[in-house]
Amino acid sequence: SQTIHQWPATLVQPVGSPLSLECTVEGTSNPNLYWYRQAAGRGLQLLFYSVGIGQISSEVPQNLSASRPQDRQFILSSKKLLLSDSGFYLCAWSDPSSEAYNEQFFGPGTRLTVL
Amino acid sequence: KQEVTQIPAALSVPEGENLVLNCSFTDSAIYNLQWFRQDPGKGLTSLLLIQSSQREQTSGRLNASLDKSSGRSTLYIAASQPGDSATYLCAVNDYKLSFGAGTTVTVRA
Numbered sequence: 001s002q003t004i005h006q007w008p009a010t011l012v013q014p015v016g017s018p019l020s021l022e023c024t025v026e027g028t029s030n031p032n033l034y035w036y037r038q039a040a041g042r043g044l045q046l047l048f049y050s051v052g053i054g055q056i057s058s059e060v061p062q063n064l065s066a067s068r069p070q071d072r073q074f075i076l077s078s079k080k081l082l083l084s085d086s087g088f089y090l091c092a093w094s095d096p097s098s099e100a101y102n103e104q105f106f107g108p109g110t111r112l113t114v115l
Numbered sequence: 116k117q118e119v120t121q122i123p124a125a126l127s128v129p130e131g132e133n134l135v136l137n138c139s140f141t142d143s144a145i146y147n148l149q150w151f152r153q154d155p156g157k158g159l160t161s162l163l164l165i166q167s168s169q170r171e172q173t174s175g176r177l178n179a180s181l182d183k184s185s186g187r188s189t190l191y192i193a194a195s196q197p198g199d200s201a202t203y204l205c206a207v208n209d210y211k212l213s214f215g216a217g218t219t220v221t222v223r224a
Contacts, residue, residue, distance in 0.1 A: 001133075003155065033191040043119075044204075044214040059211075091160055100209050101146040 002027035004107040006091050013112045017065075019078040019109050025089030026072065031093040033074040034104065035066055039087040052075060053072065086114045117142045118209050121215035128162040131168040136218045136219050139202035144181050149212070150179055150190050159204065163190070195222045 003026045013019060024033050027097045035047040048066035056066050064081060067075045073092060091107040118141045123167040126181045128134060130198070147166045151159040165172045165181040165188065172179050176193040192199055 042211075043216045044206075046211055049211070066149065089158075092159075100164050102210075103147070103161070103164050104206075104212060105150065105161055106151075108158040109156075111156065 002105065004091060004093055004105060006089075006107040006110050008110060009108065010111045010113075012115060013081050014115055016080050019076070019085070019112070021076040021077075021091075021112075022088055023074040023107055024072055027094045028072070028095060029091070030071060030096065032096050032102075033068060034092040034094075035074065035076050036090040036092065037087045038090060038109075044090065048076070052069055069110045075105070079098050083114050086112055088112075117145075117209055117213040119205060119213050119215040121203075121205060121218050122218065123218060125221075126189075127221040127223060128195055129199060130193060132193060132195055132222075134190075134195050134199070134220060134222075136187040136190040136192075136203050136205075136220070138190070138207075138215055140186045140188075140191045140207045142207075142209060143186050145183065145216055146208045148179075148181055148188050148208065149206045150188075151206065153202045153204060153217070154204075170175070195210075195220075198223045207212045 005024050008018045034049045038044050050056050050068045076087050089110045092104040094104045120139045121135050149164045150162045155160050163172045163179045178191045181188045200222050203216040204217045206214045
């Protein structure tokens with residue numbers, strides 16, 4: 001069966017510091033991968049998605065970036081965090097060969113607080 | 116742009132009562148619709164996926180219906196239990212998932 005991991009689970013960082021959040025998927029090959037942010041009082045916002053190694057699409061311009069160095073690894077980064085980057089970050093995957101187009105499965109999330 | 120609305124925003128019911136959660140969307144050109152459950156501070160758990168060609172989907176006490184032409188889906192939870200307390204999110208899939216803000220359910224023992 002497939003599992004998705006995210007770490008760290010929680011993170012408190014000062015404004016201006018760098019960020020690296022990691023997501024890995026087990027039990028599947030060539031998944032589509034997604035990063036979402038869930039801010040307090042707001043819905044889920046798609047940040048980035050990837051259909052393969054090195055292929056990243058950005059949905060929202062901001063000071064975050066994403067990379068996919070391996071097939072089942074997805075990394076969210078920032079060089080300098082802003083207060084507005086605080087939120088709950090969720091990674092998700094989908095099977096591009098599935099009949100259920102773009103059915104997504106989510107990881108446990110990372111709670112980021114920027115002070 | 117797809118807009119997804121969930122009503123009500125919050126719901127409190129006594130144990131044993133049936134739950135009815137509503138989701139509406141503005142663009143009916145969708146592939147499918149997913150219902151998720153989110154516990155506080157946790158990730159999303161997929162409950163049901165309804166394909167655009169389907170009218171309903173069932174899993175245990177959960178039943179979800181889809182009326183694509185009117186842009187509506189309803190999630191029914193039968194005989195609610197305190198363990199059903201959570202936030203329920205619907206997500207409409209055209210080329211990407213568009214989420215509603217969720218309905219927070221409290222089931223009182």
